[in-house]
């Protein structure tokens with residue numbers, strides 16, 4: 624059920640030593656492209672990185688990127704600001720979330736790696752200056768099953784007017 628899918632997603636940072644089939648990646652992207660975007664502009668594209676040397680290099684940029692060192696795959700979401708000047712980051716974040724959930728639905732684990740503060744990621748991936756790397760998902764078959772992380776209560780976050 625859709626609710627179970629949403630509630631069972633976790634950040635997975637430890638992966639089995641097993642490649643992710645390309646057709647599964649294709650399927651995940653096929654699902655994620657149904658994400659909504661402002662004016663349906665879809666300012667995104669995905670760079671799938673399997674090259675272990677590049678993955679290791681990305682993993683070394685900052686401690687938060689360490690899951691990429693053992694992941695067999697990174698899915699890097701790139702947007703073009705000129706396509707959606709006010710909402711490219713929102714559109715890219717929504718797309719990344721859809722992609723994460725699609726991967727989970729297909730039995731894969733992933734964690735979002737924040738790439739926004741470090742231009743080095745874009746250099747490694749040779750992303751042109753007119754594109755922004757919104758996020759990288761470290762992806763693989765899960766080798767850990769973490770419990771849910773604490774969340775704020777509904778009372779803390781819901782107000783009615």
Ligand SMILES: Cc1cc2nc3c(=O)[nH]c(=O)nc-3n(C[C@H](O)[C@H](O)[C@H](O)COP(=O)(O)O)c2cc1C
Pocket residue numbers: 632633634635636687688690734735736737738772
């Ligand atoms: C925008 C964003 C950036 C994140 N950046 C990182 C990161 O750089 N490294 C990392 O290990 N996890 C990162 N995470 C994962 C969060 O730590 C994780 O989603 C949060 O602790 C809740 O845990 P859960 O995903 O298992 O529910 C990021 C998540 C989001 C949404």
